[in-house]
Amino acid sequence: MPKNKTHSGAKKRFRVTGSGKIMREQTGIRHLNEHKTSTRKRRLSSDQVVDSADVRKIKKLLGR
Template identity: 60%
Template sequence: MPKMKTHSGAKKRFKLTGSGKVMHRRAGKMHLNEHKSSKRTRHLTGDAVLPTGDAAKAKKLLGK
């Protein structure tokens, strides 16, 4: 049986931590930021941990 390929879209969007958590970029900061408050855009910076149900799907796509 051949090896399972990593999902190209998933490998660009998610990364695994050393403990196995799945990190993702927060949505809503790429464009149309002029009308968003500074506080809102500030809170959208940095990576966040993916919820457990979604993390299981992401790990499967990443081949882990």
């Protein structure tokens, strides 16, 4: 059996914590930040846990 390859797009977008949770960044913080309030930018900067409906699919892409 050949080795499974990690999906390049997925490894750039998701990370796995020590406890096994899959984290993602929030949308809306990459550009056009000049008109957004500091509170909004600060809230968007924190990582979020991936929804449980998507975990199996993402783990497969990450080779886990």
